[in-house]
Amino acid sequence: MITKANEQAPLVRIENVSKHFGTGDTRVDALRNVSLEIYPRQVVALLGPSGSGKTTLLNCIGCILEPNSGRITLDGELVYDGRWLRSDLRRLRLEKIGFIFQFHNLLPFLDSTDNVAVALDLAGVNAKTARARAVELLDYLEVGHRKHAMPSKLSGGEAQRVAIARALANRPRIILADEPTAALDSHRSGIVMDLLRKVAIDQDAAIIAVTHDDKIFDRFDHIFQLRDGRLERDVSTNSDRSLGSKTFSDITV
């Protein structure tokens, strides 16, 4: 399943990606020839029952799980073609991908600013610049007033915003979110999704989220249903949402 060609290159292109675990009788096909293209400024959801392969797909896009076959292109760079084409996947993740987690996964021993700055520090940015960028991001996500707070002192919504700031620290154009609103109430979930949309537009980024949260389905541009490792259909009803240069009607599932 590949999206229709467009004048703008896709940020994520998945072509016939398959992944199985185990062999023989115990073999489980987690992904079966999944193809997908996601363009800049799109916020898409991966939906499906447990074991349908959505987390496996997210891990393959995030370069933390090696597929068995297929091709993966991230931000114009072919990174997987039957094998990883880059040896430093860690660097690849650092440069191109931001991660947002279900339970925010902030490092408990760092305050909000350092939780964001650590991503820059790992990329080799000097401490002063890293902290300045971290504060800037926290302000952008309207949580700047909590920049010295430790994670244990943050509310769920504040912690998730700090986590989003960390995901954006190295200006990645692909943001993978694993149930980003699962630990939040519907009000905060809405705020977080609005923030992700804002990020997608402002940073010209693509956001791919695994979710079960039906309260936020209307916040996605596309919702891709996975079942038994197959990408079945786009169940989005939000076809008229403006996506900058793209609309849901451009997508062929």
Place this chain on the structure above:
Amino acid sequence: MNLAYRDTKHNLLRFILTCFGLSLLLGIVITMTGIYRGALDDALRLVRATSPDLWVVEAGTNGPFAESSRIAGDTREMVARIYGVERAGSVTYQSAQTKIGNLPLRLFIVGFELDRPGGPRRLVAGREIMRNHYEMIADRSAGLALGEEVPLGTRGHKFTVVGLTQNELTSAGDPVAYVTLLDAQALQFELAPPITRREASRGGASVNSDLVNAVVAKISPYVSVNDVAAAVSRWKHLSALSQEQQETLVTRFVIEKQRKQIALFTVLLVIVSAVIIALIVYTLTMDKLRSIATLKLIGASDRTIIGLIVQQALSMGVCGFLIGLALVATFRGYFPRRVILVPDDIAILFAIVVVVCLAASSLGVRIAVKVDPATALGG
């Protein structure tokens, strides 16, 4: 950004308590080496107290410290007449147990001839022995004060403390007390009055108490000690040992078993320390698995993760060692044995602690390196 430092700062109380616990263990390791050094120094101090050049002892023995030696009291005159001997003095050594009030007191009595080699090296209080009888110079560790009277021997004579020395102990930790040779011979060889009367009534020969354990001699710097030793050895009933030989006997034989015991306990304690550090590092790593997975997922290298684990293990070990060292240095005076901290020993122990920390952190490092970044995703 130093993640190890930040994590430590965040859990400061836990870190301090862990370091304190570790410091007690490492403090015991430091104390063990200090006890050995103390025992060695005490043993050598006694041998070196008179700093003679030659020890004349009973033939065929390694006396008077490694084994018993008895020679006739007039041996000193014979030795003094040998060419090259500048000064000679008879000495006796014996352990004595007495009571001050209700408290038991154990002393190592050295009998020496006044104005001859064999007496105490340096007094820290009081004066030299000036009377032939019933005066004593004791080590401060005995807890005796100047002028205090100490009952000794089977006849209950009281010895007055006239001088004090410092750090004059045996390898067993008993304080050394100096008395005149005559008093020491009486203490060592005279029988209690009832036994004397019994011996006299059964017509037994009177006991010869003119015996000494060794003769110490100062040799002229212009004469070879070996030549004098050879001259002494021509008398078949005597043996001669140089000061160096005597020190070797003491260090290699007298406290050898003690050295082995202390070494064994030290090794066991180091192993226990290693296991405890490994367990602490393992626990700390398990507590941080999610953080480690998150760090790896957002791009942290294995080197960063290993650095986090190893730096924490090292900081725990080093802080524990330094606190332990400070505790030992502060409280060693209250220990019933002399504890001597030798810089070389401390440096070696420190190096061992560093190696142990590195080895102990390997378990945590293995777990941390194996953490799958994907575990950061999902609930």
